[in-house]
Amino acid sequence: MRRLRGIVCALALFPVPAVRGDLSAQAIAMNCLNCHASGQAAVSRLPELGRISTAELEQALLAFKYDRRNATLMPRLAKAYSDAELAAVAAYLGRH
Ligand code: HEC
Numbered sequence: 001m002r003r004l005r006g007i008v009c010a011l012a013l014f015p016v017p018a019v020r021g022d023l024s025a026q027a028i029a030m031n032c033l034n035c036h037a038s039g040q041a042a043v044s045r046l047p048e049l050g051r052i053s054t055a056e057l058e059q060a061l062l063a064f065k066y067d068r069r070n071a072t073l074m075p076r077l078a079k080a081y082s083d084a085e086l087a088a089v090a091a092y093l094g095r096h
Contacts, residue, residue, distance in 0.1 A: 025088035028081065032093060054094030061086040 038048045049057060063069035065078035065086065078086060 022092075024085065025092040028085060028089040029092050031077075032089065049093045050095055052094055054090050054096065057094040058087050058090035061090060 032049060036046050036049045038050065052060070060069065061074075061078050061081075062083065064071055064074040065081075065083075067075060069075075081089070
């Protein structure tokens with residue numbers, strides 16, 4: 001138990017920012033895929049995000065967030081994330 005506590009403390013003292021960033025992009029992407037999943041794309045008629053380039057995806061998300069692009073749902077969703085989070089999720093989901 002004492003040893004475990006030591007390991008937990010060591011992890012708390014040395015966070016790994018790069019890994020945390022990747023994890024949060026992945027966590028955000030899971031939300032996106034609820035609606036945009038490739039398997040459902042044909043049914044829902046929503047675009048498959050993996051076909052859009054990372055740069056275009058980021059531009060679209062920023063346009064939604066800052067009301068430069070008319071839409072129903074995406075502006076509300078995009079406003080929930082920082083610009084950096086939108087860039088991270090675009091890099092995670094976009095076509096490379
Ligand atoms: C609740 C369902 C839902 C979720 C969750 C969702 N979207 Fe969307 N998305 C939509 C809808 C609906 C549209 C069509 C535009 C509109 O009316 O908002 C859209 C459109 C888009 C477009 C425009 C595609 C094009 O035609 O150019 C992009 C890019 C996009 N979404 C990215 C994302 C990303 C990235 C996430 C995760 C942060 C996400 N979406 C989460 C429903 C969703």
